[in-house]
Amino acid sequence: MNNEELTKKETEMIPAPLKGEEFRFDAFKNGNVLYNKKKNRLPAMGWNSWNAFGSGNTEALTKAMADKIVELGLDKLGYEYCVLDDGCYCSEREDGKLKNEPEKFPSGFRALADYIHSKGLKFGMYNDIGTNLCAGAAVGTYLHEAVDAKSYIDWGVDFIKVDNCYYMFDNATFSNPENARFTYAPNIKGIKLVSKKYSDSIILSVEEAGKLTGKGAKLNEEGEVKYATNIGTFDGTNTGTTPVGDMSGELHFNFNIGIPDEYEENDLFVEYATGREPGVGEWLQIAVDNEDGSKLIYDDFLEASEGKESFIMSKAIPITLKKGKNIIRLMNHRRQENTLNSYAELLKGFNEAAPDNDIILSICEWGKTQPQNWGYKVGDSWRILNDITFRVGWDGNPGIGRWFDPGTPSVTSQYNKAVVMDEFAGLDKGWNDPDMLMISMEGLTDIQCKTHMTMWCMMNSPLMLGLDLRRVEKDDWIYRIIANKEMIALNRDALGVQAxxxxxxxxxxxxxxxxxxxxxxxxxxxxxxxxxxxxxxxxxxxxxxxxxxxxxxxxxxxxxxxxxxxxxxxxxxxxxxxxxxxxxxxxxxxxxxxxxxxxxxxxxx
Amino acid sequence: MLVKEFYEILEKSSVSYRTVLTNGDSPDLSGQIDFAKSDELLERRTAAHIVHYILKNILKETDEPDITLAFELKDIYECKVCLPHIAQVYVKGIMSAEGNAFGVRKPVDDGEAKEIAVRIFDRASRVRPEAVTFQSAVSVLTEDGLEKLIKEYSPLILDIDTIDAAETGESKLKDFIITKKEFDTNKKITKIPMTQIIRNPYCIRSYIESIARFDTNDLAYPVVILSRSTECAQTTGECLVQAGYRNVWMGYFDPVFMQKIWGKRVNESKPE
Missing domain, CATH: 2.60.40.1180 (Golgi alpha-mannosidase II)
Known part of the structure; x- marks a missing residue:
């Protein structure tokens, strides 16, 4: 690899600079979408292959499912998307492009899409914002967003579910655990401001003058050294942590400048120590908030220290303060911002390849980066937790679902979190996604399946069937649940308000x-x-x-x-x-x- | 060990393996199994996937219907696509765990590969994991029982209070809480309001994280609930048991006894 290729590779391993203020954490609450993301779309309804067949889905099975959707009249009730989940691609790209797995999908994706469209249905696919899909194929969209978006447009895709395994910039599933260096600020002991005009300095320790805001960031009071730590965003993948309220913490230092230009132009130094584990990273963001608004003045790695309690001083960071109240914010919101950035690249790719496209983007990063805060900017729905089942079916086996589990794989685990997230959902935003339906899986009774359907309909969740539809006959117990018009009507109600x-x-x-x-x-x-x-x-x-x-x-x-x-x-x-x-x-x-x-x-x- | 080397070991281990496949040719499962690229390092999750594939598709062995034991593995959820394969090879006794972890991404060495190969084809050599009996209810500790539990397991002690969070103060037990894992002895230990646990039994995960470097997903770790109110301890304990915590104890102990127990413990040794 020559120097140019090396530099490119190294550059590729670093999160891209934020494209603008709209990609920042501070913009999450402003309601603005990116790249003309469409609004006013009700939750998606259809069938997804994962719970039904896992990686064993095939072209023949997908066609059979499309046939059954029409035969059972489910299309008339609103089930319109037929989605291929993981397991449909070749494990490597061909000429840099995605390719169908030739034995499982011999006719290719365009032909399959045409078949599904001929049934009056819509065609969906799956990918990942990382380098690989969760099942291992090295065909994630990272650095291929534009090319892949074009492929999906060419194939006639109407819906895409996008996972985050092997993601470069977070310690996501299968990613390098040291990726925490991107998503947490270093431990911070204090700051020093040196006035350029007067050359005197102010030294402020975290203990005496720092103020921790939000949630999660804390003052480590162990031993003689006091420092702020855990400055980042909560991982929302597992049960147990509320999705409501602040999901991250910051460290603030307040400055009230009485005399104009007294401390206007300064050099800021941060005393810090880095790590590469949850709670202490290497990436720091610094912003100054005053009457002029908020300005990001630093957004990058800091030089690594010897250890997470081996404090060193940063290089000088130019900082301008204004007369009046100034807040110097030390933070790291990159867990959310990087992920938003990656999903935005895909949305941009679709819109550039086909400006009039109507593709639904289903964000599937399992709630890790608290997508309820930012998902509406780029996507139509966002998963809120890890999977609802890990015991998916295959051809001839319905898979196993549970009503309760201490972890995420159960109906109630997903319901308990989604039910308090109504504030994040709506026609002007998008929808909380407590994962696909497990109706008819072994381990769930008919009553539990009925209540599962009720919960998802009341909560305006996407209704994605996850069963082998060949097992369903009109008017059997499964059909009476999934085809309950009155229940579906709740989910399709034009007001679009989650219960x-x-x-x-x-x-x-x-x-x-x-x-x-x-x-x-x-x-x-x-x-x-x-x-x-x-x-x-x-x-x-x-x-x-x-x-x-x-x-x-x-x-x-x-x-x-x-x-x-x-x-x-x-x-x-x-x-x-x-x-x-x-x-x-x-x-x-x-x-x-x-x-x-x-x-x-x-x-x- | 590389994946292709594992295939070679499998091939040598059983004549029936070769003949069951396509006329004695070496199997090429790389197209079948997403993780099984021949030149890649063989991780335990990949081995589990390959083994399960062989069991189901080549040897036509039926899956174990009950894989409850596999959910005791604290890293079972690390690979969602591998979970059913890991569960089967673990429960069938073909691949074992180390302690309560499978070692999802741990490389497989030559010795283990050969052991796996034998167990695939020789059912008698499989070593099934033992069923672990956990409590289905909260158990009450006597003073002797608590002393024994501390000596053997270093349980997590929770000081539960009936009053609201706003009034909750520092725990009297702050110097006495001991866990088996690394523990920050200078951390401020507060009482946990009972109402908080009743609403969200998993809130003790974040509590544990705030005071100790501790595996908060291990629901089998012994937890002792102490409270001034027996009813409070009982109610809290039942909530934890229903939430899946499997080793929950409760007690109300004389403060003098507690001083004796903890004082003795702190003097004897540091937390592990």
Missing amino acids: KRVRTTIDTEDPSKEYITNNNRVDILVKPLADGSAAISFINVSEITKEGRFSISADDIPFDTFKKGSKYSVTNLWTGENSVNTTGVFEAGTLAACDNVTIRVKATD
Whole structure:
């Protein structure tokens, strides 16, 4: 490899500079999308190969699934995407391009897409923002975004699910664990400001003058050396950590400048120590916030120290302060920003290859970088956790699903997190994605499957079937669940508002925001609908019968769009039973284990 | 060891292996198995994948229906596409674990490769993992029991309080909490409100992370709940058990006894 190639390779291993202010953490709350990302799209519905067949999916199986979607009339109900997940490519690129695995997909992707389109359906595929796919094929999109986007356009792709295994700039699955050096700031002991005009300096220690903000960053008080550590973003892949609120921390130093130009032009020095493990990295971002706004003045590696407690002083970093209040922010939001950047490259590629494309981008980084904060800028949905099952099926085996698991692989693990994330979802943003449906997998009863469907419909989750549809016949128990029109109508409602948990039987101050993983409870969810009605779900999350009466009154429904009245029509969306309610109190009685009662209530006068 | 070298070992290990395949030719599974590129280093996850492929597709051996034991492996979720293969070869006793970890990315050496090859074709030589019996309820500790538990396992001690987080103060046990792993003895140990654990039993993961360098995914690690209120300890313990923690104990102990126990422990040795 010559010097030019070496330099290119080394350059490629460093995260790209942020393309602009809109890619920064500070822009996450402004609601602006990138590269004209489309809005006002309801959650995707369709079938995905992974839970059904894992890496064993083939062209023949995919065609069979497309045939069944039409045969069962599922397309008429809204299931339109037929998605190939991992396991469809050759393990290496050919002439730098993606290629179909010739034995499993002999006709190629264009032909398969044409077949699926001929059925009136849409075609989806899968890739990864890293170098390799999760199953190992060296065909990730990193540094190939434009080429791959063109390929997908040429093949007629309508939907793409993009994972983050082998990602270069985070300690993601299969990535180098030392990639934490990109995603955490170094340990910081203090700063020194040297005025260029007056040549005097101010030295501030973290202990005395530093202020930790947000969540996660902490002051290490062990021993004689006090320093700020864990400056970065929480990893959201696993259960146990709330998705609501601050997901990262910063270290601030406040300066109030009384006299103009007293300390205007300075050199800033940071006393720091680096590492390459979660909590302490090598990449530092520094911004100055004042009346002029926020300006990023440093966004790069610092020279490595000998160890994570071997503190050294940085080189001089020019910094301008203004009269009045200034906040020097030391931080590292690159975990989120780098990932956003990579997904944005793909979106840009699609839009440059075909400006009028309508491709759905399904972000699948498992919640690691808290995509609920930034996903709306580039994608249509974002996974919130690691997989809902790791025991996927294959041809002849339905795979295994669970109702409960301490980790992520269960219906309730995903539900417990998604149900408090309603604030992040909407037509102007996108959708929380608690992963594909496991309906009909072994290990789940029909009641659990029914409630699984209820939860996903109420939460405006993408509805991606994950079963071998050849096992389904019209009007069998599986069909009655996946084809429940009333339930699907909730998910497709034009108002596009994710249900809110308004009550729970576990003691909590705010049931809509509190992240609860104790399944021994009954939840009451309310979803406002476009016609002024509302859907109410009473869900027994536990695996034991819950006796008693669970109720909510019309006055407690927290949506302005809900029209109240003196009389309501009530429709049970699973039994079809209709009734009239004149009390304005809606209730359910004893709930069997894992069961739910879901009704639609509409004021009639 | 490279993947292709593993294939060579497999080929030599069984005549039936060769004849079952295409007329005695060496198998080329690289197109079948995503990880199995011939010139790459053989990691345990790749070996598990290859072995499982052979068991299912060549030897037509049925999968074990119950792979619960595999979920005791703390790194089982590290490779989601490998999980079913690792689970099968582990439960069938073809590839073992080290402690409670499989070693997903650990390289396979020549000795292990040969052992694996034997066990694929000779079922009698397989060594199935032992079923581990965990508690299904919270167990109550006597003072002697606690002393024994500390001596043998260095459990994680949680000081649980009934009052709200806003009022929670520093734990009286701050000098006495001992874990088997590296522990920062100067960390500030606070009480955990019971209500917090009832809502989110996994919150103790972040608590543990804040005080010790500890594997927070190990739900089998012994946890002792101490509280002024027996009912509080019982309720908290039940929440933890339902959440999947498998080794939960509770007790209320006389402070004088606690001083005796911890004082003796701290003087004797440093945490491991």
